[in-house]
Amino acid sequence: MKMAIFFGGTSDVAGQVQAVIDAEKDGFDSIWFGQIFAADALTVLALAGARTQLIEMGTSVVPTYPRHPVVMAQQALTVQAASNGRFSLGIGLSHAPVVEGMWGMKYERPAVHMREYLSVLVPLVRQGSVSFSGEFFRVNQALQVPVPKPPPVLIAALAPVMLRLAGEMTDGTVTWMVGRKALETHIVPRLTKAASEAGRPAPRVVVGLPVAVADDAASAREKAARSFQIYGTLPNYQRVLNIEGAGGPADVALVGTEAEVEQQLRGLASAGATEFLAGMFPVGDDAGASLARTRACLQGLAGKI
Numbered sequence: 662m663k664m665a666i667f668f669g670g671t672s673d674v675a676g677q678v679q680a681v682i683d684a685e686k687d688g689f690d691s692i693w694f695g696q697i698f699a700a701d702a703l704t705v706l707a708l709a710g711a712r713t714q715l716i717e718m719g720t721s722v723v724p725t726y727p728r729h730p731v732v733m734a735q736q737a738l739t740v741q742a743a744s745n746g747r748f749s750l751g752i753g754l755s756h757a758p759v760v761e762g763m764w765g766m767k768y769e770r771p772a773v774h775m776r777e778y779l780s781v782l783v784p785l786v787r788q789g790s791v792s793f794s795g796e797f798f799r800v801n802q803a804l805q806v807p808v809p810k811p812p813p814v815l816i817a818a819l820a821p822v823m824l825r826l827a828g829e830m831t832d833g834t835v836t837w838m839v840g841r842k843a844l845e846t847h848i849v850p851r852l853t854k855a856a857s858e859a860g861r862p863a864p865r866v867v868v869g870l871p872v873a874v875a876d877d878a879a880s881a882r883e884k885a886a887r888s889f890q891i892y893g894t895l896p897n898y899q900r901v902l903n904i905e906g907a908g909g910p911a912d913v914a915l916v917g918t919e920a921e922v923e924q925q926l927r928g929l930a931s932a933g934a935t936e937f938l939a940g941m942f943p944v945g946d947d948a949g950a951s952l953a954r955t956r957a958c959l960q961g962l963a964g965k966i
Contacts, residue, residue, distance in 0.1 A: 662930040663690035664963040666956075667721060667869055667940045672699040674708070681709035684716055687960050691717035693751070693835075693867075693938055696724060703736045710744025718744060721835045721869060721938060722753035722817045726760050726768070730778050731802050734785035737814075738806035746809035750786070751835040751867070752778075753817030756895050772822045773797070779816070779830045787811045815865060819901045821851055828855025833865030833935070838889075838898045840905040840913035841925075841932045844868060847904050849933035868929055869938035871914040874922050874955040881916035881944045888942050889914070916944075919958045923966070930966050937966075 666684050671677065677700060684692040694702035706718045718740075723733065737750040754760075754775060760768040777795040781802075784791040790803040813832035818824045819839070827834045828851070839848055849866060856864045871889055875881040889910035892898045898910075907913050915925045926937055939959050943951040 662926070662934055662966045663936040664959055664966070665689060665691040665693055665717075665719075665867070665936050665938045666959075667938045668692055668694045669940065674700050674705060677705045678709045678712060681706070681713055681716065681718065685713045687956070688963050689716065689960065690963060691719060691749075691936070693719040693721040693869075695721055703740055706748060707740045707743040710740060710747065713744070713747075715747075717747045717749065719749035719815075719835075719867070720751045721837075721867070722751040722815075724755035724759070725752050725775065725778050726755060726766050727764060730781035730798065731785065731800060731804075734782050735804060735806065737786055737812050738804065738808055741808040741810075741812040742806060746812075749813045749815060749832075751815045751817065752782075753835075754823075756897060758895075770796075772820075772826070775816065775823065776826055776830070779814070779826065783814055783830060786814060813865070815867065818852070819848075819897055824848065824851040825855045828852045828857075828861065828864055829859040831864075832862075833867065835867040835869065835938070836901075837869045837940075838892050838910055838913055839868060839870070839901050840907060841928045842906065843901050843904040844929065844934060845932035847901070853933075865935050866933050867936040867938055868934040869940055870929075871910065871940045871942050872922065872955060872959070873914070873916050873942050873944045873951065874919055874958045875916060875944040875951065876918060877944075878917045878921070882911045882914060884944050885914040885916065885942065886911035914942075919961075922955075922958060923962060926962065926966055 696702045740748045754771045757768040815833045818827040818834040873881045893909040941955045
């Protein structure tokens with residue numbers, strides 16, 4: 662299982678680029694950026710790609726609704742070219758409160774939207790052209806962005822229909838708030854079955870979870886409950902937390918000593934995770950020391966699980 666960092670720090674673009682450089686120096690396999698309210702993640706990764714040589718980079722995830730799939734393909738291919746083939750594009754539907762409440766767009770028939778979106782995006786990044794006519798998109802387009810290889814495309818998939826789409830049409834999934842039980846009984850079986858039936862290779866399963874190395878696991882879970890409370894209120898995450906039997910996000914966070922966190926990570930690997938995406942959070946009065954301890958633990962486990 663590869664070891665990756667989910668970036669969550671400064672909103673300064675130079676600082677974000679430096680975070681990628683530092684992650685490469687520290688030996689992490691990859692670093693992934695969300696696309697929420699800070700700088701454009703794809704632009705940041707294009708800048709970082711030109712200043713690094715080895716580390717893989719990804720988005721977890723870029724929402725589909727605000728970006729036409731042709732624009733998304735152009736941006737993804739540009740990052741892939743700038744990084745010399747080290748980029749993975751993770752995309753997702755986002756959530757109704759964001760799409761409708763913040764952007765003023767309709768969040769309707771999301772699974773159909775995603776299938777059509779992929780029907781445009783995937784051929785563009787893999788073959789450089791597409792001809793598609795559907796309910797939401799009607800596109801005839803060719804792109805000229807030379808790349809060493811097509812960037813992998815992954816989608817945020819939690820529900821059965823989305824997992825089927827991920828297996829049939831993409832290179833895998835990026836999850837958030839999915840614990841070991843849900844991964845083993847819900848995510849991986851559906852995803853791999855869909856990929857197999859579509860004649861596709863074994864899919865990537867990038868599992869993102871909060872993580873903190875701390876001696877007091879109970880305090881760490883209390884902090885996780887406060888820090889990640891919002892995710893327990895969103896229907897997409899509520900469903901997968903229910904599958905886990907979790908009362909909320911704190912119950913799926915990885916917390917404990919170095920040995921305990923390692924054991925939990927090995928459990929995710931045995932459940933089918935191909936990459937762990939660490940959403941590090943601080944515990945206690947000294948946030949810097951707490952994050953440094955967690956980072957050192959993960960750094961030491963890179964390449965060993």
